[in-house]
Amino acid sequence: MGGEIKILIIFLLVSVLIRLALQGFQSYTIQSVGQGLTARIRKDLFSHAINLSLKYHDSMPVGKLLTRLTSDVDALSEVFGSGAVGVIADVVTLAVISITMVLIDLKLGILLLTTQIPVTLFILWLQQRYRKSNYRVREELSELNADFQENLQGIEVVQMFRRQSVNARRFNQTGIAYRNAVNSIIFYDSSISAFIEWVSLAVVALVIAIGGWFVTSGSMGLGTLTTFILYSQRLFEPLRQLAERFTQIQGGLTAVERIGELLEEKIEILDVYSNEEKSKNDLIKSKSVGLGEIVFDNVSFHYRSDDQIISNLSFRISPGEHVALVGPTGSGKTTLIRLLCRLYEPQEGRILIDGVNIKDIPLIDLRRQIGVVLQDTFLFSGNVADNLRLDASITDEKLTEICKELGLIPLLNRFPNGLHTLLRERGGNISSGERQLLSVARVAIRSPKILILDEATAFMDPSTEATLQRDLDRLLEKRTALVIAHRLATIELSDRILVMKKGKLIEQGSHQELLKQSGLYSQLARLQEQGLAKF
Known part of the structure; x- marks a missing residue:
C-alpha cells in the first residue's frame, strides 16, 4: 500500500513538472511568434513609409509616424503575445463550465446562462466606447511625440530665442490632453471590471435564493446546490479574463486601424519594375x-x-x-x-x-x-x-x-x-x-x-x-x-x-x-x- 502511494506521489510530481515545463514552453512560443509577427509588420510599415512620396512626408510630422512604428506596433505585439491565444482557452473553459451547470440542473443552469446575455451586451458596449477612447489616446500620443521631436530638432532656435518656457507650456497642454485621453480609457476599463464583479455577486445571490427555494421544496439536494454555487462562482473567472483580453484586443484593433491608415496611403512614385504595363522596349x-x-x-x-x-x-x-x-x-x-x-x-x-x-x-x-x-x-x-x-x-x-x-x-x-x-x-x-x-x-x-x-x-x-x-x-x-x-x-x-x-x-x-x-x-x-x- 505504501509503495503505491509513493508511486502516486512521484507520478503527481512528474505531472506537475511536465505541466510547468509545457507552460513555460507555451509562453515562450507564443511570445516568440508574437514578436516575429510584429517585427515583420514593423518592417513592412517602415518599407512602406520610406517609399511614400515627399509630398506625403511634407505634411506628416515625424513624431506621428514614429508613434505608428513603435507604440502602435507594440500594442499589436501584446495581442499576438497573449490576448488572442488566451481568448481560446477562456472560451473553452466558459463552455465547459456552462455545459456542466446545465447537466447538474437544467432549469437553474438555463436561468443563469440567460442572465449572461444582457451582461455580455453591456460589456460589448463598454468595449466599443473603450476602443474610441483608445484611438483618441493614440492620436494624442502622436501629437505629444511630434511636439517633443520638433522641439529637439529645433533646440538651437528654442534656446537662442528663449522659447523654453513658452514651448514648455505648449508641451504641457499637449501632455494634459494626452492625460485626459488616458483617463477616459482607465474609466471604461475600471467600469468593465467593477461591473463584472457586481454581476458575479448578484448572480451568486440569485443562485442561493432560487436554489434554496428548490431545496426547501425538495426538488434539489443541498449537495447539488453547493456544487452549483461553486460552478457559478467559477463561471465569472473566464468571463473576467475574457473582458480583460478583449480590452487588450480593442487596443490592438485601434493600432491596426491606425497602421492600416498608413498602409493605405497610395505610393505615388511607382517604380517601372513594379509596373507591369511598361514594355520591355x-x-x-x-x-x-x-x-x-x-x-x-x-x-x-x-x-x-x-x-x-x-x-x-x-x-x-x-x-x-x-x-x-x-x-x-x-x-x-x-x-x-x-x-x-x-x-x-x-x-x-x-x-x-x-x-x-x-x-x-x-x-x-x-x-x-x-x-x-x-x-x-x-x-x-x-x-x-x-x-x-x-x-x-x-x-x-x-x-x-x-x-x-x-x-x-x-x-x-x-x-x-x-x-x-x-x-x-x-x-x-x-x-x-x-x-x-x-x-x-x-x-x-x-x-x-x-x-x-x-x-x-x-x-x-x-x-x-x-x-x-x-x-x-x-x-x-x-x-x-x-x-x-x-x-x-x-x-x-x-x-x-x-x-x-x-x-x-x-x-x-x-x-x-x-x-x-x-x-x-x-x-x-x-x-x-x-x-x-x-x-
Missing part, C-alpha cells in the same frame, strides 16, 4: 547611355488644386549645358528639382532625360544618373566612409583617391580617424562647411551625367570655396548642370539662365541678354549689385 531604352539632355514638356504640379506650384512649364537643356535657375522665393525652383528627381510626381506633362520619360526609367537608374548637392546637407550617424559610399560599392582606397582629387585630404586629416571618424546624427560634430564638402564628394563618387547644385559653396570660407570651386569646375566638365543660383558671380558663369516666378518660366537667355530685356532678372541683378537682394 521602354526598359531597354531607359538603360541606354545618354549625354544628359533634360526636357520639361508642359509640366504642372500642385499640392492642392487651388494652389498651383508649377504651371505649364516647358524648357530644354542640351547635353553638357550649364543652366542657372533663378527667381524669387516661392517661385518653384526647389519643386522643379524634386520633380526632376521624381521625389514629386507632376499632375500634368512629361519630364524627359535623353528622350525617355523619367516614369519609364527605373528609379535606381534615374537617381544614379543625377547627382544633387543641396545647401542643407544630411549626414547619417555612422563613419565618414559610409556617408560617402551610401549605396555605392567602393573600397577605402578608392575613396581616399577621390578625396585626394577633390582636395579633401586636409579635411580628412582634421578628423581624428580619417574616413573612419564617427559622425553624430546629421553630422552634428562637424561644421556646415565640412558637411558641404562631404556632400560634394558623395556626388563625385557616383560620377553622374546630370548635376544639380543649390549654391554648393554657400557655407564655406573663401579659401575652401576657391579650392572646391576649382574641383567643381572639373566635375562639371562634359556634364549637364542645373544650378539654383543665389549669387551673381555664379549666374554669370552659366551658359543660360532660366528665370521663374510663381511657378512659370518668364525669361530665359544669357546674362547679357536678360539684362537688355529690363525684366525681373535685370531688376534682381541691379538690386544684388547694390547689396540689397540676392537671387
Whole structure:
C-alpha cells in the first residue's frame, strides 16, 4: 500500500513538472511568434513609409509616424503575445463550465446562462466606447511625440530665442490632453471590471435564493446546490479574463486601424519594375547611355488644386549645358528639382532625360544618373566612409583617391580617424562647411551625367570655396548642370539662365541678354549689385 502511494506521489510530481515545463514552453512560443509577427509588420510599415512620396512626408510630422512604428506596433505585439491565444482557452473553459451547470440542473443552469446575455451586451458596449477612447489616446500620443521631436530638432532656435518656457507650456497642454485621453480609457476599463464583479455577486445571490427555494421544496439536494454555487462562482473567472483580453484586443484593433491608415496611403512614385504595363522596349531604352539632355514638356504640379506650384512649364537643356535657375522665393525652383528627381510626381506633362520619360526609367537608374548637392546637407550617424559610399560599392582606397582629387585630404586629416571618424546624427560634430564638402564628394563618387547644385559653396570660407570651386569646375566638365543660383558671380558663369516666378518660366537667355530685356532678372541683378537682394 505504501509503495503505491509513493508511486502516486512521484507520478503527481512528474505531472506537475511536465505541466510547468509545457507552460513555460507555451509562453515562450507564443511570445516568440508574437514578436516575429510584429517585427515583420514593423518592417513592412517602415518599407512602406520610406517609399511614400515627399509630398506625403511634407505634411506628416515625424513624431506621428514614429508613434505608428513603435507604440502602435507594440500594442499589436501584446495581442499576438497573449490576448488572442488566451481568448481560446477562456472560451473553452466558459463552455465547459456552462455545459456542466446545465447537466447538474437544467432549469437553474438555463436561468443563469440567460442572465449572461444582457451582461455580455453591456460589456460589448463598454468595449466599443473603450476602443474610441483608445484611438483618441493614440492620436494624442502622436501629437505629444511630434511636439517633443520638433522641439529637439529645433533646440538651437528654442534656446537662442528663449522659447523654453513658452514651448514648455505648449508641451504641457499637449501632455494634459494626452492625460485626459488616458483617463477616459482607465474609466471604461475600471467600469468593465467593477461591473463584472457586481454581476458575479448578484448572480451568486440569485443562485442561493432560487436554489434554496428548490431545496426547501425538495426538488434539489443541498449537495447539488453547493456544487452549483461553486460552478457559478467559477463561471465569472473566464468571463473576467475574457473582458480583460478583449480590452487588450480593442487596443490592438485601434493600432491596426491606425497602421492600416498608413498602409493605405497610395505610393505615388511607382517604380517601372513594379509596373507591369511598361514594355520591355521602354526598359531597354531607359538603360541606354545618354549625354544628359533634360526636357520639361508642359509640366504642372500642385499640392492642392487651388494652389498651383508649377504651371505649364516647358524648357530644354542640351547635353553638357550649364543652366542657372533663378527667381524669387516661392517661385518653384526647389519643386522643379524634386520633380526632376521624381521625389514629386507632376499632375500634368512629361519630364524627359535623353528622350525617355523619367516614369519609364527605373528609379535606381534615374537617381544614379543625377547627382544633387543641396545647401542643407544630411549626414547619417555612422563613419565618414559610409556617408560617402551610401549605396555605392567602393573600397577605402578608392575613396581616399577621390578625396585626394577633390582636395579633401586636409579635411580628412582634421578628423581624428580619417574616413573612419564617427559622425553624430546629421553630422552634428562637424561644421556646415565640412558637411558641404562631404556632400560634394558623395556626388563625385557616383560620377553622374546630370548635376544639380543649390549654391554648393554657400557655407564655406573663401579659401575652401576657391579650392572646391576649382574641383567643381572639373566635375562639371562634359556634364549637364542645373544650378539654383543665389549669387551673381555664379549666374554669370552659366551658359543660360532660366528665370521663374510663381511657378512659370518668364525669361530665359544669357546674362547679357536678360539684362537688355529690363525684366525681373535685370531688376534682381541691379538690386544684388547694390547689396540689397540676392537671387
